[in-house]
Amino acid sequence: LTYMRGLSPNNSMRIGLAFGSYGWAPLGPKQVYAELENAKFQLPVPVVAQQWIPSEENLAELQDTVCKMIEAAQV
Numbered sequence: 108l109t110y111m112r113g114l115s116p117n118n119s120m121r122i123g124l125a126f127g128s129y130g131w132a133p134l135g136p137k138q139v140y141a142e143l144e145n146a147k148f149q150l151p152v153p154v155v156a157q158q159w160i161p162s163e164e165n166l167a168e169l170q171d172t173v174c175k176m177i178e179a180a181q182v
Contacts, residue, residue: 155169
């Protein structure tokens with residue numbers, strides 16, 4: 108993520124999703140979101156963060172979110 112600021116070209120077609128799991132505080136996923144935002148990515152979905160180990164249901168929801176983002180980007 109640190110290198111993205113300097114290496115990523117500036118265009119409006121970059122779409123990102125910040126996601127991750129955390130222990131006590133969801134700081135990691137929030138930092139990913141902030142870096143993507145600073146690199147000028149479109150972020151149509153807020154941070155997706157799951158405490159501890161994601162369940163199969165959590166992973167299915169994340170997969171559904173990604174599929175919807177892909178479908179929306181192909182329009």
